[in-house]
Amino acid sequence: MMKAVFLDRDGVINEVLTERVRFVNNPSQLYLLAGAAEGVRILCDKGYKVFVVTNQGGVGLGYMKEAVLKDIHRKMVEEIEKAGGKIEEVAYCAHSPHAGCECRKPGSLMITDLAERHGITIEESYMIGDRDVDIMAGKKAGTKTILVGSTDHGADMNFPSLLDAAKWIGGQQESR
Template sequence: MKLVILDRDGTINYDSDEYIKSPEEWRALPGALEAISRLNHAGYHVVIATNQSGLGRGLMDVAALNAIHKRMNKQLAAVGGRVDAIFYCPHAPTDACTCRKPMPGLLEQIAERFGLDLQGVPFVGDNLNDMKAAEAAGCVPHLVLTGKSETLRGQPLPSVFPAGTAVHTDLQAFVDALLKKSLEPAL
């Protein structure tokens, strides 16, 4: 099974320090939905792994989160794309759970649900916590310079990031690189 795991806020959609709490606040980043559609059409399953501490902080409820995801899925469908599953951590940072990134719990749940070893599976996110979770779960970390990492554009990647973290301008650039690599003949 060809699988790509994506973070949500800052990777697929604009992020906010005030949290995305309603469907009206959810806005896709330019080209992100089309990038997911391209993955689907190339035979990839796409799964989202996202921290949603707005739930644990009482800023929204599960119904609001479901409405946000309904909006995202509707917009994805309009461009011929889909996500196969959404895994989220509902906890606040102080809850000391194992599913909040940088812990690998969400990714381990994905591995269990799909019966996969995540070794070599690309995980795409916009911050250090995403990259640490990817590394801990055996995924290949891919950083997009959108969302929280936008400030890193034009700079060398800080040494706190896992070795081998691939850097891409945005989700479209990641998809371009992945699809190009998959077309290269094996040596």
């Protein structure tokens, strides 16, 4: 079995609610956060499979077409690959925020489905997010949880960025 890191997208990998971009509704609005691609590369180098699990209710609400969302994700994956990292798969919930589905975080279906399909040992894996729903989804799935940011949402660990979290996870691997 393999271990994995499940990453939220907005606020962990790319900018959102910044001066440059409010929401990412087309590929030209995707700006990777400083160190995010390097963080993914570090995780891959340490033997983790890296997945993205993201709520994208803008599709369900009609703000963006699913084809455009796929273009955004393709651009994100390509930019991370240029830095030597690899995203195995991007899972997203395109339902509207109040659809009541289990795939939308804080539901854990995106994580558990990916883990099952890819032979991931969930207890050896991490969910990294910047909001309470990310942490709740990780805990519900059975992963260790890491919050990126300063608000306390009950995560197991807290770091200012994906890069800092990846370096810590990498250091945990070296100490085993």
